[in-house]
Amino acid sequence: MERAAQQAVPLGQMEVFQALQRLHMTIFSQSVSPCGKFLAAGNNYGQIAIFRYPCPCSPLSMSSGTWPSGGLMPPSSDTQAPLPFPFSLSAALSSEAKEESKKPMVTFHAHDGPVYSMVSTDRHLLSAGDGEVKAWLWAEILKKGCKELWRRQPPYRTSLEVPEINALLLVPKENLLILAGGDCQLHAMDLETGTFMWALRGHTDYIHCLALRERSPEVLSGGEDGAVRLWDLRTAKEVQTVEVYKHEECSRPHNGRWIGCLATDSDWMVCGGGPALTLWHLRSSTPTTVFPMRAPQKHVTFYQDLILSAGQGRCVNQWQLSGELKAQVPGSSPGLLSLSLNQQPAAPECKVLTAAGNSCRVDVFTNLGYRAFSLSF
């Protein structure tokens, strides 16, 4: 919609190329900076753009907010704040709402292939895509230095094709980075030394997503093969396997069996993809709630007592744990691939939800009610 204004401008060769690139851009990954004020986004051309969260000037009252305060799970410590999203909508929309503020402050070319996944440590931004993981210093990025700190490649078996890395997961307690992707293995990298310590094999197809159970050091992984596997980090063994497509409640054979997204909270796990989005009780390995969403979901996350999910289609879906669709908030992209919730305690004022997908735009939701505006490559 925002492009429509440029229709009258005659385009030269370069402009046409740029327009085409933007037209076919997909943003695969997002990561919030440790200070909580910046958002990194990676696209299919291997570029990473750093956006500044539009700085809220006055906290917005969330009285109309849709964040429930009670629910299945006890609220975490940082959700005690009375204003979970004190982001200033008015500031973002009025004085700060210029086009420049919605453009990335820095864009740099990080990878040759798409940037499928990014995570932030307290100092670094780690990005991965085409088989390599690269580390960038946030401090330098913000100074627009943009030089990679290091790069590591997991030990792959030789192949015609370099396998991609679809998911990165930080295990802060162990200071580990877990990588998973095209070679169907989970690689654990010691962030201290940069050495790959072990690999977990079990998936028969490439891995889409990872999730960490914080209480017991266990990692969940979901893959193209349709299985969610639970790994114990201490023993480096597979603990449990949930083959989602085998459960009739959630199986959707025409969409395939792949698990595209995964999230966990204590004994609960939600996963979706080819099969329907389903809430699982891990200990009993039974699906408790199947959420009635036809389109395959590509990202899911717990938020307080809600489940947020996104996938094919323009909307961010908000689910009650009971399976009720609480709300569908439309975004600007035809399909969403990632959601990012800025929960950094360092910047409580920038507590917003961002969603990105099959477009060059990152939609910003200052509360769950509607899309405030979009950041754009």
Add this chain to the structure above:
Amino acid sequence: MPRLAERSEGDGTFPLCPTLFGITSPIGSSDLTGGAGLGSPLSGYGDSHSERFCFLRGAAGPLLPQRSVTWGTVGWERTSLEVRHKTGAEQKGMELHEAQAEMVEGDGKGKGDDGEKVSLQPRALSICLKLLGGLFLSDYDKRFYSKDNEGSWFRSLFVHKVDPRKDAHSTLLSKKETSNLYKIQFHNVKPECLDAYNSLTEAVLPKLHLDEDYPCSLVGNWNTWYGEQDQAVHLWRFSGGYPALMDCMNKLKSNKEYLEFRKERSQMLLSRRNQLLLEFSFWNEPQPRAGPNIYELRTYKLKPGTMIEWGNNWARAIKYRQENQEAVGGFFSQIGELYVVHHLWAYKDLQSREETRNAAWRKRGWDENVYYTESSKKRKPKVIRSDGAPAEGKRTRSDTEQEGKYYSEEAEVDLRDPGRDYELYKYTCQELQRLMAEIQDLKSRGGKDAAVEIEDRRIQSCVHFMTLKKLNRLAHIRLKKGRDQTHEAKQKVDAYHLQLQNLLYEVMHLQKEITKCLEFKSKHEEIDLVSLEEFYKEAPPDISKAEVTMGDPHQQTLARLDWELEQRKRLAEKYRECLSNKEKILKEIEVKKEYLSSLQPRLNSIMQASLPVQEYLFMPFDQAHKQYETARHLPPPLYVLFVQATAYGQACAHRKSSQPPRQDKMLSVAIEGSVDEAKALFKPPEDSQDDESDSDAEEEQTTKRRRPTLGVQLDDKRKEMLKRHPLSVLLDLKCKDDSVLHLTFYYLMNLNIMTVKAKVTTATELITPISAGDLLSPDSVLSCLYPGDHGKKTPNPANQYQFDKVGILTLRDYVLDLGHPYLWVQKLGGLHFPKEQPQHTVITDHSLSASHMETTMKLLKTRVQSRLALHKQFASLEHGIVPVTSDCHYLFPAKVVSRLVKWVTIAHEDYMELHFTKDVVEAGLAGDTNLYYMALVERGTAKLQAAVVLNPGYSSIPPIFQLCLNWKGEKTNNNDDNIRAMESEVNVCCKELCGPRPGHQLLTNQLQRLCVLLDVYLETESHDDSVEGPKEFPQEKMCLRLFRGPSRIKPFKYNHPQGFFSHR
């Protein structure tokens, strides 16, 4: 003579001065001077009483019998005395009684005889009695006699007043018509006979006076002293009027003595003259008085009709002349010379006369009256007469002042006090009442006495009635007077007012004249004169005249004007000289021009002669020269273009100088059009502009006037505005394959822009595919040579205003006729216009043109070639064949199952309406200058629609594909990531599809790839395990992995030598 001597003795100084009338002089003489001197009473009386009568009857009047005056006089005086005694001493206020008192005093020894006295008395009494009898005899009221005024008023009562209209003036003025009649005689005596005359008259006339039979008395005899000499004057009184006169005349006729006298007298006379006179009512009756006196007779001839007025004035004036009893009598003529008034005055001597008269002038009122009488008198001869004592013809006449004024009530009104009149009125009324009462009383008593008493009372009543009548008249007169005065005053005021108005008007007129004078402006003030200093410095002294003009600004201005005139004359002279000089020079120029024009034919012939030599030497200088000559008439932008294009063409030719340059010129330049027209256009550029503006104005007018022709006129106007320059530049651009791009550049004079028309000719005949209709059309072939340069808008921002004026919305509608005003065309012509977006300004002209020439020419060539390529490709695409050249085979696998089944052109609007093209439209990539096509690729049941946007900048700008797959539902980039990936593969990764330069195979390669992608998509589609039966599209392609990444993208990338597909 002895009497004369006596008199001189007695008078001392005036020997010839007669004393007075006979009456007074004896008294006076006896009284004053020693009467002894005048001893004989005869002589004494004779002196003053010598009377001469002349009767009217006949020229030879008989001598009248003389009578002694003395007697008569004495007797009369005695009568008066008696009266006086009766009335008492208080009566002295009255003239009459004064005179009588004098007479009584001085007449103690009078020897008058009683007979005379008696005869006179009744006459006198009869007068008195007739009017005053009752008053005098019975009742003497003090009031009547207390003052002079009263007396005169009282006397006026006796004047009979009648209505002035019915009576003659004489009756108004005289005391009583029946009273005294006077006759005055003037006898001019021979000078030698004067004494004899005197003695003769003295002898005769007093007898008549004394004779009782004759009812006449001689008032006085005089000889003239000053005035007409040798004249004797006699004044007779006839008591009883005309009957008395006639009686007297009759008696005298028979009087022998008198006849004798006349006979004797006639021998002494030269001439005679007489008049009958009446007495003025207000004047004293002549009385005898003491002598010696001199008398003055003043005679006035009045204008006819002024007698009344005269009388009125003198009635007032006479009171001022009473002090010395100088007034003797006033008379006016009744028969004889008419309108004559005689006043008789008596003075002691000339000195006293002088004093008395002066005293009169000092009194207020005298002068006024005298003044008023001036108008009525004709002349006023002054005669001083003295008594003609010697009978010898020496006529002495005492002059009497004749300030004649007769009585009138109008005059009297002024003298009376209205208050007193009122009291009198009251008194009279009382008296009347009393009388009436008495009469009634008497009548009631009856008796004999009563009749007499009643008669008496009646007379008294009559008197009172008279008084009332008088008062009534006075009141009327007062009223009338008041009115007259008011009227007079009003007249005066009016006159003054008129005068004032006249004066004011005059003042105004004068003021106007003054302003006119002040406002007068002379012509010279408008002339800008040389300054004063300059004038004195430059002007010759005979004009400036400094000594005169320095002080006098008027003279100075005149002098300056003179100088100005002088200078102007001089300048005019100079101007004439210059004109003649100019004529001369013009003639010289003419001569030289003729010489120069005679050179031209000669030069031409030389040129002609040189042509064969040029050809022989293969040096077409002349041809080039001609072209350059023509180029001179090009408008500046076309000229720039021409020069630059020629230069560029030559440069290109030299670059590839291997072959003969002229034969295979890549770029050839020519000029088309009529040079003459251009010349005509060029010569009067101002005129044409003027016409332009004029027609503008006219048009505006006519649009207002005539509606119907508006459209026509606007059309004309538009044509005029869009007019091309008659010359155009033709550019032929040859490509390698011998196709030629013909460009014709025009210049729109009024819009100041250049346009171009393009035409492409190919070496071989082309089969024109339907979908390629627009590719080589002159309209679009050059569109967007530079990005955004559609050539449909005028690049000159000023044009928009011109268009508004004539109702052109955009130039777009006229582009087909005029050619396209591409920006690059302007730049080639060196025209630079500011863009809508700010940018650095480029210096125009040759440098601009030159900087654009090469790139533009290259672009033009590329454009033509790519268009030609497309043209060819479309021909096969329409037949479902995607032509892939051999050098592009490596891009595709050998086996491609999907087939292109349709290739059609679609309209822009249709494209916009497609549901799957929204993103492109929103991205601003679907402008209306682009060409739009729809391709359909099929494989089995799967149909892939591809909407193609072909940018005019193809092939430098790639075509854009939007896909829609109809297979197991409709799939677009919105709901299928792989479709999106396929679009990306075609659109974004187009560089690898360009093939060898110049990349004309891009479109076909993209189509071919689309077919491949469809194969991959279909073959790698994960088949549903639940669906029975074989897969529709078995996987034939070699793939490393089927899906990759979070989006689960299929392996669309073809790896050439190995022949497998992988992910990008």
